[in-house]
Amino acid sequence: METRRIVVTGILGAGKSTFVKTASETEVVAIERNITDEISTLKEKTTVAFDFGKLLFTPNLELHIYGTPGQSRFEFMWEMLINWASAYILLVAAHQPSGFDEARELLSFMTQRAQVPMVIGLTHMDCSGALPPEEIINFLGYEYEENRPTFVIVNPHQRTSVIKAIDVLIDVMNLHY
Ligand SMILES: Nc1nc2c(ncn2[C@@H]2O[C@H](COP(=O)(O)OP(=O)(O)OP(=O)(O)O)[C@@H](O)[C@H]2O)c(=O)[nH]1
Ligand SMILES: [Mg+2]
Structure with a gap:
């Protein structure tokens, strides 16, 4: 049995904990706290340390999945989690260009x-104002196709969609399981 650590990162509200x-x-x-400042109108809780879950992806491969906090004031956690990671997925909310x-x-x-x-997972594609994937990927600094990471549209509420995104990441990791 092999174990790999997958990190799910992204800014506030991207959909990591979900x-x-x-x-x-x-x-x-899930180590979350109630939001007390100006962003509290958006949602009640935010991750302050990490989320941790496990998935037996195949009989031979167990994934330990860590969600990071979204806010940069917890970047010490980003540092710890990314240093441990076998691979990561960056979630980007497609309907929030301001982020x-x-x-x-x-x-x-x-x-x-x-x-x-790594792969990029575009969330909130079902929300009004979601930008086309190409535009978002360009905005993230990948104007040229040669250096573009793999990206996938993912709805964190839907299991099949989440498993598909993990499948894409496993593919990019070139794991043979
Ligand atoms: N409609 C829609 N809602 C989503 C999607 N992804 C996440 N959400 C919602 O967005 C909100 C934020 O999701 P979280 O999973 O808490 O986000 P997070 O990235 O963990 O946020 P922080 O821990 O605060 O950084 C929740 O209300 C989710 O239900 C999506 O693809 N579509
Ligand atoms: Mg969270």
């Missing part, structure tokens, strides 16, 4: 620290 909860076959450890700059900075934080396989 993704981990949907993927996990075990009860998720793309921050997503790009987070991506740069991760790529500077980890040379591990």
Whole structure:
């Protein structure tokens, strides 16, 4: 049995905790707090440490899935989690262009620290105002097709969609299971 650590990252509200909860076959450890500041109108809770769940992807491959916090004030957690990661998925909310700059900075934080396989997962594609995938990928700094990472549209609420995104990541990892 092999074990791999998969990190799910992205800025505030991208859908990381939902993704981990949907993927996990075990009860998720979610370290969240009520939001107390100006963003509290958006949602009640935010991750302050990590989410942790497990998925037996195949009989020979167990995935330990960690969701990061979204806010940069918890970047010490980003650092710890990415240093452990076998691979990661960056979730980007497609309907929130105001967050793309921050997503790009987070991506740069991760790529500077980890040379591990990654994919980009576009969430909130079902929401009004969602931009076309090409535009978002360009915005994240991948104007040229040659250096473009694999991306996938994912709805963190839907298990088949989440499993498909993980499947794409496993493919990029070139794992033979
Ligand atoms: N409609 C829709 N809602 C989504 C999608 N992904 C996430 N959500 C919702 O977006 C909100 C934020 O999701 P979370 O999973 O808490 O996001 P997070 O990335 O863990 O957020 P932080 O921990 O605060 O950084 C929740 O209300 C989710 O139900 C999506 O693809 N479509
Ligand atoms: Mg969260």
